[in-house]
Amino acid sequence: MHPARSDTASSRASFLDSYRDLLRFLTRRTGSSDDARAIAHDTWIRLAESGQGASSVPTEPAELRAYIFTVARHLAVDHLRHRSVVQRHADVASSDVLQSPDESESLMYRQAMHAVEGALSGLPERARQVFLRNKVHGEDQGQLAREFGVSRNMIERDMMLAMDRVEAAMTRWHGAGGAAHQRPVAGRRKSLAALLSLSAFGLGGASLWRWVAQASPQWELSVATEHAQTRRVALPDGSYLTLDASSRAEVSYYAGRRMVKLLVGAAFFEVTTDPERPFSVDAVRQNDTVRVTVLGTRFGVDRHADEVVDVAVESGRVRVDVIDPYRLGSQELGAGQFLSVLAPAARRAGGRVFDKLEIRSDAAGWRHGVVAFSDEPLARAIDRLRRYLPRPVEVDARVAALHISGQVLIARSEDFLAALPNIVPVRSTLTDGQWRITRRE
Numbered sequence: 001m002h003p004a005r006s007d008t009a010s011s012r013a014s015f016l017d018s019y020r021d022l023l024r025f026l027t028r029r030t031g032s033s034d035d036a037r038a039i040a041h042d043t044w045i046r047l048a049e050s051g052q053g054a055s056s057v058p059t060e061p062a063e064l065r066a067y068i069f070t071v072a073r074h075l076a077v078d079h080l081r082h083r084s085v086v087q088r089h090a091d092v093a094s095s096d097v098l099q100s101p102d103e104s105e106s107l108m109y110r111q112a113m114h115a116v117e118g119a120l121s122g123l124p125e126r127a128r129q130v131f132l133r134n135k136v137h138g139e140d141q142g143q144l145a146r147e148f149g150v151s152r153n154m155i156e157r158d159m160m161l162a163m164d165r166v167e168a169a170m171t172r173w174h175g176a177g178g179a180a181h182q183r184p185v186a187g188r189r190k191s192l193a194a195l196l197s198l199s200a201f202g203l204g205g206a207s208l209w210r211w212v213a214q215a216s217p218q219w220e221l222s223v224a225t226e227h228a229q230t231r232r233v234a235l236p237d238g239s240y241l242t243l244d245a246s247s248r249a250e251v252s253y254y255a256g257r258r259m260v261k262l263l264v265g266a267a268f269f270e271v272t273t274d275p276e277r278p279f280s281v282d283a284v285r286q287n288d289t290v291r292v293t294v295l296g297t298r299f300g301v302d303r304h305a306d307e308v309v310d311v312a313v314e315s316g317r318v319r320v321d322v323i324d325p326y327r328l329g330s331q332e333l334g335a336g337q338f339l340s341v342l343a344p345a346a347r348r349a350g351g352r353v354f355d356k357l358e359i360r361s362d363a364a365g366w367r368h369g370v371v372a373f374s375d376e377p378l379a380r381a382i383d384r385l386r387r388y389l390p391r392p393v394e395v396d397a398r399v400a401a402l403h404i405s406g407q408v409l410i411a412r413s414e415d416f417l418a419a420l421p422n423i424v425p426v427r428s429t430l431t432d433g434q435w436r437i438t439r440r441e
Helices: 003-030 033-053 061-094 103-121 125-136 141-148 152-177 185-195 206-215 344-350 378-385 410-422
Strands: 219-224 231-234 240-243 248-253 258-270 279-284 289-303 309-323 327-333 337-341 354-359 370-377 393-395 403-409 426-431 434-439
Touching: 003 033, 003 061, 033 061, 033 231, 033 240, 103 125, 103 152, 125 141, 125 152, 141 152, 219 231, 219 240, 240 248, 327 337, 327 354, 354 370, 370 378, 370 410, 378 393, 378 403, 378 410, 403 410, 410 426, 410 434
Parallel strands: 258 279, 393 434
Antiparallel strands: 219 248, 231 240, 240 258, 248 258, 258 289, 279 289, 289 309, 309 327, 309 337, 337 354, 370 403, 426 434
């Protein structure tokens, strides 16, 4: 047997033998069984990567067990250090005091107001009026619907359109025009209240300034993972975000809401209930946005390369909306429920928005080292496994649409590729360091 493969097999056997003791050890270190499972998974990934080199991994059982616990302890220390840093940032943000703005800050917020006004001026008149009268002046949406002679649903659509336009303008301002004057987010927030007295901006004066203050993030975090790496992050309100391998997300906390943009990959959320600040997750696709709004829960979101978005709820409830920019469909999910949101191209072809509303026992099984497929196209299943596989995989277009079901242990993903011909009519070969999945002739 090849030495590297032998060492990897020994590491796997020792890891499995030590798994229960390792979880107890990590739970004591972190105070969280979920953290312990996540770090144990990262430990296995680290062992698998070390096994490729083979020279640094012990071979004697006792030494190998000690090595596994050492790797796990170092990962736990890194995790706790990162959690401490996040908490310090949250403490700083929560302890800010108001102070008078300097000239550069005044200029910065004048630019912000211009950005907001520009976004509002480009809206249809009714949407503009609805936004200003509801968000800025606090008028009831039901009363606005009666006054304009439309349904409340139309008023909600106008609000969605206006909010998306204004938030996009604020995002551009933060990333471009305001960048030359930006300070840390906490510092920017300090001066907002002091600037509320500046009323010479039209469109509502101090009231609109107050809304701009609410639309500016109080706390932000960008988090990403590498290939075969997962990461669990503590958020300042006591919630947790666990990011799957090869994934990326941006977190923004505002005065009245908490928002995550899932840019790539998959994530699992453990959300602390706060009725005053709703928690939502956006997967922004090419032609629409899938928005998951939390009603107090633990749930997972997975955006695939083919633009299908999966939502799975472990406990509590969520609402899934598809926005384009109006709400095209809405579906509530409870504990144990799973839903796929079709890609925009598939929606146009078939007219449906949602697919596969069903019961599943495990939300985000990747947290526990398992990936599950339920009647999935082969190409999507392989793309999902690419987050962990040590070698590239090429899938023949002629077999990409074949459907498969089952569970795969992440640590044995390559074994799954080798066994594919027993499941579907394909050939699976490993040549020149690359897997090729082709049609069986």
